[in-house]
Each structure stands twice: as structure tokens, then as C-alpha cells.
Amino acid sequence: MIYKNKISSVVASLVLIVFSNLGFINGSENEIYHTIHSFDKIKTISFEAVEVPPIFEDCKDVQQDCERRNCVAQTIQKALDEELEKLLEEDETFIDGALRLDLQFIITTSGSIDKTKINGGQLQVNTIIEKVISGLPEMIPGQQRKKKVNVLYQKKFLILKKESEKRKENGDTDYFIMLSEDYGQGDDGILVEGIVPAHFDECSSLGSVNFTECTSRKINKFVSQNFNGGLGNDLGLTGVNRIYVRFVISKCGNIIDAKARGPHPRLEKEALRVVGLLPALVPAEYNANKVSISYALPIVFRVE
Structure with missing residues (x-):
């Protein structure tokens, strides 16, 4: 749904696992020296x-x-x-x-x-x-x-x-x-089906089946509240405008490597600013190992 002068966003996992290290060890002295x-x-x-x-x-x-x-x-x-x-x-x-x-x-x-x-x-x-x-x-x-x-x-x-x-x-x-x-x-x-998706900590109680839906909803709300939709008017844009953002949720739970593509550089910059404000997530896991995963975030808004 496209809202007048409001932002809507949907998160979809691309399931692109990047070349990343295995989980890091912070064990006892004995564990380390083993x-x-x-x-x-x-x-x-x-x-x-x-x-x-x-x-x-x-x-x-x-x-x-x-x-x-x-x-x-x-x-x-x-x-x-x-x-x-x-x-x-x-x-x-x-x-x-x-x-x-x-x-x-x-x-x-x-x-x-x-x-x-x-x-x-x-x-x-x-x-x-x-x-x-x-x-x-x-x-x-x-x-x-x-x-x-x-x-x-x-x-x-x-x-x-x-x-x-x-x-x-x-x-x-x-x-x-x-x-x-x-x-x-x-x-x-x-294997894609073996991945426990990245999610916000407050989504953890819902079970892994609902991690993606819960996280998508929270990112949607966050972007809607923080994106400066007035930029469309400032830039003289009209009608439906779309910005596509891709980023990686690292095995540390942080947003990294964010890239944006949109109808104007200032809109791209604003999208990257908002994505950069997202709080850390619980990282994705595969076989109890933390892994990095790529996400896509479309941001859509209408200017009249």
C-alpha cells in the first residue's frame, strides 16, 4: 500500500550468505589455550x-x-x-x-x-x-x-x-x-531452509517462524517514523517514488554495506541515513554459527 506523504517499506531476505568468519570465541583461559x-x-x-x-x-x-x-x-x-x-x-x-x-x-x-x-x-x-x-x-x-x-x-x-x-x-x-x-x-x-533469520531481540519470544514478519514490521515502522518524506516536495518530485536499499546484517548484528538507488541522490542519502540509525539485531544463524545475510528494503512514497 502506498500512503500519501507517508513512507511504506517492506523487507525481504535475499538469502545471500557472504564470505564470513565462524562464530568468535570468548571462552575461559583453558578454552583459549586449547x-x-x-x-x-x-x-x-x-x-x-x-x-x-x-x-x-x-x-x-x-x-x-x-x-x-x-x-x-x-x-x-x-x-x-x-x-x-x-x-x-x-x-x-x-x-x-x-x-x-x-x-x-x-x-x-x-x-x-x-x-x-x-x-x-x-x-x-x-x-x-x-x-x-x-x-x-x-x-x-x-x-x-x-x-x-x-x-x-x-x-x-x-x-x-x-x-x-x-x-x-x-x-x-x-x-x-x-x-x-x-x-x-x-x-x-x-541451505536456505536451515537459517534462523536475523531479528530484533523483542521478536525472539515469537519463535523463529515469525522472526522475519516481526522484524519486517518493526523496520517498516522505524523507516516510516524517521524518513523525511518532505524531501519529495523540496526536490519538486511528483507521483509515486521508490528507493531501493540493500544492506547486510552482519554476523555481529549490525547494518553494514548499505547501498541505495532512487530518483534523486538526496533521497538515496536520506534512505542510507535512516537505515544507519536502525538498532542492532540478533544475527542470523546456521547450525548454531552466526552468519551474515543480505536484505533488500524498498521505500515507497507518494508526492502530490
Whole structure:
């Protein structure tokens, strides 16, 4: 329904699971030190368990510990995405379906990356991944008990070739590469029906079946109350106007990577402002592991 001079919004889960780290551990001293082990005869602590994670320089302004770890994962994903997309442009046949990989490397006490290992995949892809990882910038080293330590970063993921809705001029199907968390189930790594949706804490008592409906209703109300619908008149717009916002609810429960598309840059900016005000949510889960998930939010209003 479209309301005159009011905002209506609907949230729909796109079920796009991004390349993200496993749940982070904040256990006792004994639990933490059980994670110390030897990797190629180097004593390491896992990225998920280390008290102060190693981070890239671009992540140091992120305050929340969970999002700092998330920032590292996203930086690595972006670098891999770019190189694999280049390979796809050169050779569309290099992958058919999904490739499962287990990536491991050490972030040393100096912040450099060492001992990269890849299990699975295929030679051409593995060569590119090794190149990407070795080319990553030095990191601010991780710490345990205020001492620098070697940190083992390990990720099991899928490289997926997906068909885009977009068609090339010559009529061929257009493809893109997507990296997805691999929990060992399904061709896409995570089965959609196995996800407990992200939701607001006040929706928790309703049960997981109603999480999405409850959360959608609350986001709808929040946007309606906070969006400046008067901008339409200020910009000289008329009739029905639509703004499409996409964002990620991270495994930390925060809204990240928000993007907006609308009839005017000021409306896009306003949509991003409002989405940025949304409170933190209870993150989505799969097999008791927190995961990031992408959402779409259409904002529709009428100006007369």
C-alpha cells in the first residue's frame, strides 16, 4: 500500500550468505589455550580465539571487536572476488558449479602473511588465491595477553559461478562469481531452509517462524517514523517514488554495506541515513554459527 506523504517499506531476505568468519570465541583461559597448536611447526592461535585479532590498517577505526574480525574477512573476500572475476572474464569455463576450498595461512608477529595452504579447488584457481593472499597488505599483529602472537586464519568456503539476470549484447548468459561460507551442506554451502533469520531481540519470544514478519514490521515502522518524506516536495518530485536499499546484517548484528538507488541522490542519502540509525539485531544463524545475510528494503512514497 502506498500512503500519501507517508513512507511504506517492506523487507525481504535475499538469502545471500557472504564470505564470513565462524562464530568468535570468548571462552575461559583453558578454552583459549586449547586452540594453540602447531601449524608447520609454528605455534599459533586461531583467528576466532585470539584476544586481539590481527587487522588490516583500513579496519583499525572499527571499534567493535566482532566487526573488526568481520572487516578482515570482508577485505580478504573483496580481494579474492576481484581476481576471480577477472579470471571469469577471461575464461567463462574455468568453473562449472562450485569449488570447495580450505584456505589456511599464518599472520605472523610482524603482521606479514606466511605459510599459505589451499586444499581442494583446482590449480588455476589455487594459483590465483595464493597470489591474492601473498599480495595482501601487512596487518597489525594479533595479541594474546598483550604479547604479539602468530595467528592462524582458516576458512572453508565455496567459489560459485552464478547466473546473472543481466544478458550480454550477443545474447549469451552473463555469470558472476560469489564466495560463500561452506558448512559442508548443499551445493551453495548453506541451505536456505536451515537459517534462523536475523531479528530484533523483542521478536525472539515469537519463535523463529515469525522472526522475519516481526522484524519486517518493526523496520517498516522505524523507516516510516524517521524518513523525511518532505524531501519529495523540496526536490519538486511528483507521483509515486521508490528507493531501493540493500544492506547486510552482519554476523555481529549490525547494518553494514548499505547501498541505495532512487530518483534523486538526496533521497538515496536520506534512505542510507535512516537505515544507519536502525538498532542492532540478533544475527542470523546456521547450525548454531552466526552468519551474515543480505536484505533488500524498498521505500515507497507518494508526492502530490
